[in-house]
Amino acid sequence: MMIAAEGLTKKYGSVTAVDDLSFDVLPGRVTGFLGPNGAGKTTTLRMVLGLDAPTAGRVTIGGRPYGAHRRPLFEVGALIDAQAFHGGRSAAQHLLALAHSNGIPRRRVHEVLEQVGLGDVAGRRAGGFSLGMRQRLGIAAALLGDPPVLILDEPVNGLDPEGIVWIRTLLKSLAAEGRTVFVSSHLMSEMAQTADHLVVIGRGRLLADTSVEDFVGRTSRDEVRVVTPQATELAGLLTGQGAHVQAVDGQRLVVTGTDVSTVGRLAAAHRIVLLELAAQSASLEESFMELTRDSADHTADSGNVDGAAR
Amino acid sequence: MTTTEHLQRMAAPTGAITPGVLRAEWTKLTSLRSTRWLLLLTVLLALVVSAVVTSVYASQYDQDFAARHTIDPAYWSLTGLIFAQLAVAVLGVLTMSGEYGTGLISTTFTAVPQRRTVLVAKAVVVSAVTLVVGTVSSLGAFLLGQSVLSGKHIKADLDDPGVLRAVTGGGLYLAVLAVLALSLGALxxxxxxxxxxxxxxxxxxxxxxxxxxxxxxxxxxxxxxGNAGLAILHAVPMANAAAPWTGFAAFCAYAALAFTAALYVLPRRDALPK
Structure with a gap:
């Protein structure tokens, strides 16, 4: 079962939260839905689940709008808000009401509670749960109908390291079973460890729909870090060769548009002392920042050595 | 494509009321402590206020009092329902608004995208529960109030004219009120x-x-x-009041209006207010 969004748009008055978004989420892999906070991820997921109406465009799951599914918990499991339960009910009662609504047998309630590690607190009022336990309860609800499609909004929020590893393993195994797994996060590093594919948005617009490797390859800027007492001299030489140089401080430079051996040879040829020389690939986090950075942002130019050296 | 078309397509507005959806709403209603407290409060307010009011009237009753007031001992013993309705109204509202307050409504509408089905199921469950508890409260208040009057010639009996209607009407009124309150919670x-x-x-x-x-x-x-609905509690006809069933019918019309409005807007709005 595939999730397909076409031209999905959501406007609140004059504010466009989601802007002409089109993407497909395929089965058998974990698709990360990535974007900074406020990029429109939750709004998009709410539209996928038929909770909010698109201003334009459409989104289907298995070829049909969400609302056309008769007993949707058998088709789609969703965690949209870990707080979306009544604190006065026990975990088991909350899940039992959900199970009844879709004709899911009662035993599934206990199975999913065991699966997410809440078996011992099934009878406790959910209002007293920690954030991590709330996330687990939300995931239990998503798993209730054993659905082929899972849509989880920021599932690692509030989980402890053990919980994060648990959910990573869970998501991968669900995808390995051939399910469609669509997980949002604002943490690139988390998605790098979990996702096979990425849908990246910023300000409601699609920025990338690509595999994790391609995403890093496309957006990475290989940098060379240099530490030298003759920073100004080296910066001048590198700039003369067409490289782009940024001064970190009086001794440290970050150079792009060249490579380590070129910098090393250039320094040796001009008898410049190098205290440190290292190649550094942009991390996923940096790739993400690079991609989502506002094009009107000029802060990167402020520390430029070219100007200072003149 | 117009926005209205998108809104209509987003959630399937109608669907069959399945036993599962009713069981889900029953589970939700009965698993909350607040429900038990509010229903207990309904019974207590009905009984206590009725006993007090009936005692006061009984102690003041004489020829002079009879000349100045409408003597309706069945109604005296049902006045507690005017206070008990407060608890029922809160229960009705919370059945819907409680889901908005906690965000649970998102989970509910992902499980049952046929939003009108959810509202109808809630109405069935909450009105059934209040009908039972309301009728018990009404009958209990009547019997308690009349026991205060035992030995006095003004004591009312269930087979006196209008009395059975007033007592059963108390339960009916609270059940319809629950639907009105539920609808306002949804709106x-x-x-x-x-x-x-x-x-x-x-x-x-x-x-x-x-x-x-x-x-x-x-x-x-x-x-x-309020006036129209409570007319049904009078066993003896009152001046400046609607006839019992006419008033009750008017009250049902208000509830139906609110319920229809809620059914209308529910699939047309985003699940949560932005």
């Missing part, structure tokens, strides 16, 4: 706001009605929601 989507609206209809509007010009007193005022 307002905010517990405090919806409770204030119901209280305004039940208590403030009649108070405003009482200070309106006399010409209104026997035309419009008896058909204000």
């Amino acid at each position: 307002v989507r905010h517990s405090a706001g919806a409770i204030a609206t119901v209280l305004g209809l039940l208590y403030v509007l009649p108070a405003i009605g009482a200070i309106l010009p006399p010409s209104w007193q026997d035309t419009a005022v008896p058909y204000f929601p």
